[in-house]
Amino acid sequence: MAVSMDLPATAELVAERKARRAVVEDRFFYGLTLASATFVVIMLLGVMVALIVGAWPALSTFGPAFIITERWNPVKEIFGALAPIYGTIVTSLIAMVIGIPVSFGIAIFLTELCPQPLRRPIGIAIELLAGIPSIIYGLWGFFILAPFLQTTIQPFLIATLGNVPVIGILFGGAPYGIGLFTAGIVLAIMVLPFITSITRDVFLTVPVMLRESAYGLGMTTWEVVRSIVIPYSRIGLVGGIMLGLGRALGETMAVTFVIGNSHNISASLLAPATTISATIANEFSEATGDLYTSSLIALGLILFVITFGVLAIAKWLLARTAIKV
Amino acid sequence: MASYARRRASNTIALSLSMVATVIGLFFLAAILVTLLLRGGLAISPKIFAENTPPPGSDGGLLNAIFGSLAMTALAVVFATPIGILAGTYLTEYSRGSKLGEVAKFINDILLSAPSIIIGLFIYTLLVVPFGHFSAWAGAAALGLIALPVINRTTQDMLGLVPNSLREAAAALGTPKWKTMTHVIYRAARSGILTGVLLAIARVTGETAPLLFTALNNQFWSTDLGAPMANLPVVIFQFAMSPYDDWQRLAWGGALIITVAILALNIVARLLSNIGTSK
Numbered sequence: 225m226a227v228s229m230d231l232p233a234t235a236e237l238v239a240e241r242k243a244r245r246a247v248v249e250d251r252f253f254y255g256l257t258l259a260s261a262t263f264v265v266i267m268l269l270g271v272m273v274a275l276i277v278g279a280w281p282a283l284s285t286f287g288p289a290f291i292i293t294e295r296w297n298p299v300k301e302i303f304g305a306l307a308p309i310y311g312t313i314v315t316s317l318i319a320m321v322i323g324i325p326v327s328f329g330i331a332i333f334l335t336e337l338c339p340q341p342l343r344r345p346i347g348i349a350i351e352l353l354a355g356i357p358s359i360i361y362g363l364w365g366f367f368i369l370a371p372f373l374q375t376t377i378q379p380f381l382i383a384t385l386g387n388v389p390v391i392g393i394l395f396g397g398a399p400y401g402i403g404l405f406t407a408g409i410v411l412a413i414m415v416l417p418f419i420t421s422i423t424r425d426v427f428l429t430v431p432v433m434l435r436e437s438a439y440g441l442g443m444t445t446w447e448v449v450r451s452i453v454i455p456y457s458r459i460g461l462v463g464g465i466m467l468g469l470g471r472a473l474g475e476t477m478a479v480t481f482v483i484g485n486s487h488n489i490s491a492s493l494l495a496p497a498t499t500i501s502a503t504i505a506n507e508f509s510e511a512t513g514d515l516y517t518s519s520l521i522a523l524g525l526i527l528f529v530i531t532f533g534v535l536a537i538a539k540w541l542l543a544r545t546a547i548k549v
Numbered sequence: 550m551a552s553y554a555r556r557r558a559s560n561t562i563a564l565s566l567s568m569v570a571t572v573i574g575l576f577f578l579a580a581i582l583v584t585l586l587l588r589g590g591l592a593i594s595p596k597i598f599a600e601n602t603p604p605p606g607s608d609g610g611l612l613n614a615i616f617g618s619l620a621m622t623a624l625a626v627v628f629a630t631p632i633g634i635l636a637g638t639y640l641t642e643y644s645r646g647s648k649l650g651e652v653a654k655f656i657n658d659i660l661l662s663a664p665s666i667i668i669g670l671f672i673y674t675l676l677v678v679p680f681g682h683f684s685a686w687a688g689a690a691a692l693g694l695i696a697l698p699v700i701n702r703t704t705q706d707m708l709g710l711v712p713n714s715l716r717e718a719a720a721a722l723g724t725p726k727w728k729t730m731t732h733v734i735y736r737a738a739r740s741g742i743l744t745g746v747l748l749a750i751a752r753v754t755g756e757t758a759p760l761l762f763t764a765l766n767n768q769f770w771s772t773d774l775g776a777p778m779a780n781l782p783v784v785i786f787q788f789a790m791s792p793y794d795d796w797q798r799l800a801w802g803g804a805l806i807i808t809v810a811i812l813a814l815n816i817v818a819r820l821l822s823n824i825g826t827s828k
Binding site: 258262277328329353356445449450521 | 564568578635653656657667
């Protein structure tokens with residue numbers, strides 16, 4: 225009798241202990257996942273703190289003038305960020321001016337024109353461009369594209385657009401091969417896959433009903449794209465563009481190869497220049513003196529703030545569309 | 550309203566331009582790959598996998614750089630995979646509606662596209678300055694921080710695809726949550742998570758900028774993780790910018806090796822995710 229009374233009690237005890245252990249294990253597992261997620265947030269805060277602390281000597285020495293000073297003189301230890309900031313913005317703008325229409329064209333082709341069996345292969349081929357590491361773009365840009373531009377396109381631009389009043393100043397000087405223009409073209413190729421794949425995805429979110437109604441009214445394919453598809457998906461398009469811009473602003477190795485690393489701001493787009501990331505990559509390991517290193521980290525801080533802003537806007541815009549990026 | 554003929558004409562022009570755009574995109578992909586094959590192919594020989602990086606003007610290979618890249622990538626993935634998967638788990642399974650979840654998702658997506666050179670600067674101030682010298686540890690840490698958001702994000706996406714009925718069935722059997730995750734959900738999402746890890750490896754394999762001020766470079770064979778270590782991207786950068794023909798040739802060889810490895814990883818990852826979603 226006593227035994228049979230005990231048995232269920234023991235079984236209950238075991239079950240209870242098991243349940244209690246499961247609660248503890250569950251808490252532990254939850255704690256692990258929570259810690260990992262928090263790690264991501266702390267990492268970003270850590271990046272910010274590290275950059276601000278590292279940049280402090282330069283920022284306190286030069287003050288806000290750091291951003292608007294063109295001089296970059298490691299010998300006299302006078303540093304200003306204007307030339308790299310200018311180069312970063314101009315190369316990214318050139319990349320956008322070339323990259324956006326081409327990306328939109330590819331997306332229109334893929335969604336409206338391309339025969340079904342070819343859509344996936346062509347889409348994948350364009351996306352493979354995103355997989356090629358930036359150093360390969362740099363290598364290719366430096367050894368193949370730059371000499372080609374120097375002997376063909378650039379002399380042509382100088383001879384034609386260079387003589388046009390007002391905008392001629394943008395295409396003056398000698399054809400160096402390397403410089404803002406070449407860097408902009410390399411960046412344009414690099415942002416193509418990013419803008420294209422988002423543009424294609426937002427184009428595909430347009431309801432079939434809208435498209436077919438428009439075709440039913442007798443619109444041509446181009447009219448449907450221009451008056452229905454693009455207006456419907458414009459928020460996502462801007463988001464995709466901002467994402468591409470974020471990439472272009474922070475791109476390092478590809479630009480470092482072809483930018484020419486010159487701290488002078490010159491009016492011509494064909495002249496050698498520098499960008500924030502190229503300056504850091506080129507000079508960091510040679511930087512002697514705390515102020516020099518600190519100025520380079522301050523450049524990094526500026527880049528971080530700019531790209532963070534652009535990417536946050538992109539993320540915010542794309543979150544308002546139905547696509548998953 | 551414009552006449553029918555004019556509308557037809559503008560339609561033809563616009564659509565032809567879109568075709569031209571596609572041809573331009575494919576042309577650049579082909580141009581880069583052909584250049585790599587031609588120039589890199591000339592440099593590929595058994596020697597490249599058997600000898601270390603040479604001093605200028607003499608013959609050699611890339612053995613120490615290939616080893617360094619593999620070692621640092623492996624360390625980075627070992628570090629980033631568990632944290633990435635666990636963080637992704639929190640963000641899909643636990644964080645519903647929590648502020649931390651929202652913020653962490655947002656920040657992770659920003660880090661996904663953030664310039665890698667910034668990560669390099671961060672690790673430099675964290676792991677290089679305090680110890681006073683460059684090291685493979687620092688390089689691996691920088692690569693790990695770049696791989697982490699990729700793994701985190703794919704884990705989120707893949708766990709989101711696992712049907713809720715599986716979670717409910719496990720819960721109905723009285724399975725503890727952690728067992729449900731490790732024994733049921735991770736298994737269901739296995740190929741997807743593996744895809745994420747492969748994509749992360751592909752992403753960090755070509756990263757150059759963050760290694761410039763963390764692992765730096767080493768001309769010699771080194772397995773010391775506390776010392777600077779050679780790695781393919783930085784070697785390619787230094788050799789390509791040098792005036793020596795031998796070095797430039799090796800740079801192209803290294804570029805071909807890296808690109809083939811990355812494209813192969815990308816294609817395997819794609820095939821894997823197709824298998825995963827078609828099941």
